[in-house]
Amino acid sequence: MKGEHVLVASGLGAVSGGGLYALTPGGGVQQLDARSTTGFAVEPGAAPRLARLLWTDDDVEAPGTLLISDAAGDETAWTIDALREPHGVLWREDGGGLVVVSTLTNAILWLDPDRREVVRTWTADADEPGDAWHLNDLVVHDGRLLASAFGRFRTHRGWAADGARDGAGIVFDVATGADVLRGLTCPHDPTPLDGGWLVCDSASRRLLRLDAAGTVEEAVDLGGFTRGVAHDEEHVYVGISAHRLAGADEGRAAVVALERATLAEVARWELPCQEAYGLGWLPAALAEGVRRGSAAAAVGGDGAVAVAGVAAPVPAGGAAEQREDAGGGRLRRFLRGLQP
Template identity: 40%
Template structure:
């Protein structure tokens, strides 16, 4: 399906964990509920799911692992790692925080208006050197997005707050693939592909799509059962050929939900460590 030099890493919240796929089998790393995952040339970072604080595991690829816990942030949904900095989405406080991966110190905070978790900021990516975040809408009240009309969702520039893509429904997992932009329009069960001016493809996926990874002209999309469905069943990954937009494969996963997907080098996959006991002090 893709190069043997890469494996597919998956994170799962709400009783899930983290697992890796070698094109034949899933290998469960641990069963610690996890949301965002990300890495650069020096660090691998995962967000352990916590409702009332931030809990980040930072693994230096030279071997050292540290755990950062912040009481001032909450419900971390995603992390994006670049040049030794961690950008984390604090959904519960309506902000994006930048941290030093080396020291764990807070570098900057970008706070958006509204009550806590009014916008439901969730996933990060970089589009043409702009850090972008997906959100359920520009609401003012706490979780006002619940039960709201569709098409309020958006992708926006973190620095300027400018809309980059609008009229979405519960969007997650913005990704750039060359000249094209992808988003899981989770509320409608679709993958959308845009050229930046208009939507060029709408691919119905069913379930609740969330998590996109791209490599070798293959896009992998996580499909979770919708939480409001009693028979949601197990989650699965669907792989699609970006050239033809045809389904390549469907892979059942060992968890009920998927949050994030990343293709990573085998060299990184062999270094990933399970989360074990021991809690850091709240900062």
């Protein structure tokens, strides 16, 4: 935990199922909800709500569903016809509602969730309907709304052709169209940090650290499809997925903790789902409200939703490194840092 906050991962999987998972230093992984989820975001303010998007499994006929939960355990669902294959979501800092990514329609939607209205739609330029750019995640930086995309492709999933997406990925200003970062390969999660950027260069299996101008300063190969980034004062957390198009049914997702200064791996959680999508910090009371409000959760006797067979965080290097850390090494310092 970070103060009174809990690190949460969203996950999904056609075979494994998914949901929301709380990552804990002593107990490993607790399942808060059992519905496969892509992006999620915590509302600013004193009584925040959680907004999250349910995974639609690439079904072109399936409208996306937005779930909003609060600390009291109340939950509302809104199925939005204009939202297809939902990915990223963020709350507007001015209190004006939500912005979400409709990947399959090549669009970004501004939503008023209380009135259940689509207020505005921005659509990327392409020659035909469908997922041309593979828009995915959103971030506000210096007052500008930025989005990540696989590239400015003209046709539905043109990025899927062999070699087409290599280096074509961008992070761009939605209002002006100007590139902020370029030369990426299937980017997700552009995250401003320490005067520069962290970006999941997903198809190259790497986390990139870039300077403010977009020059790569460090690249860490994490061994899988990288997606989902969070951080605290000492660590960066990154999701790693089994690739959906390359044997994902056989694998499982994980979250790794890296030292913020060096990007050296210090711990790892194994998730019970095939893919990780998002990472973020939830207020502990809100995480508990999500758990209590989820009819799909399997509640244990102590009120926690434990995932059977999931171990506590495993230090990089396995049991041998854990023995070496017994005198007070990086892992123990890391776990203490998560305590409230």
